Amino acid sequence: MEIVLRALVIYCFLWAVTRALGRSTLGELSTFQLLIYVTMGDLIQQAVTQQDYSVTAGFLGIGTFALLTVAVGWAQWRFPRIRPLTSGRPVLVWQDGQPLESTMRDERLSIADLLVAARQQGVRRTADIEYAVLEADGKIAFFTYEDQESGSPDTAPET
Numbered sequence: 001m002e003i004v005l006r007a008l009v010i011y012c013f014l015w016a017v018t019r020a021l022g023r024s025t026l027g028e029l030s031t032f033q034l035l036i037y038v039t040m041g042d043l044i045q046q047a048v049t050q051q052d053y054s055v056t057a058g059f060l061g062i063g064t065f066a067l068l069t070v071a072v073g074w075a076q077w078r079f080p081r082i083r084p085l086t087s088g089r090p091v092l093v094w095q096d097g098q099p100l101e102s103t104m105r106d107e108r109l110s111i112a113d114l115l116v117a118a119r120q121q122g123v124r125r126t127a128d129i130e131y132a133v134l135e136a137d138g139k140i141a142f143f144t145y146e147d148q149e150s151g152s153p154d155t156a157p158e159t
Contacts, residue, residue, distance in 0.1 A: 003057055005063035006048045014044070015072075015086075087136050094132030094142075107134055118142055 048061040076083045082090075093104050099111060114132065117140040123129060131143040 002050075003052070003060040004064050005046060006050070007061045010044050010048055011065055011068045021120065089136060090141075091134045092131060093134045093140070095147050096131075097127055097129060109134060114140065 003142055045061065046094040048057075048125055076086055091103055091107060093107065093109060093114065099114065104111070104114070115126070118126070118129065118132070121142050122141075123142050123144060128146060129142055130145050133141045133143075135141060
């Protein structure tokens, strides 16, 4: 039972750490960050099992993490109001052709990162960006002024 309680505590700690890291960090991991997370995995295993290398301890630790993940997913489905707490919500980072610097600072998103994402999505000029939204998963969605003009599919004229 101690392993289950340790797994519960570590799960809550990991949830808090990933929420504190910010969504722009979670969108894409650098090599260094990936190594840190892999190393954290080993440290977590040691903290959960207290160096107990038995198969039972492994099953209990992994099973507890899996059940907690399923429970959080179910809770998000059953109680939609907790979704912003568990998963976050989209945040507007660019509005009417201008970056929202205070929001970007809160999300630890630099202008350079925003411009890289814009180029990757084919945005040619920053003046074309009407809105940009930092999604809960760390991806950035861009809405340009051109999108409004071509919002509906062209229909062939009737003859």
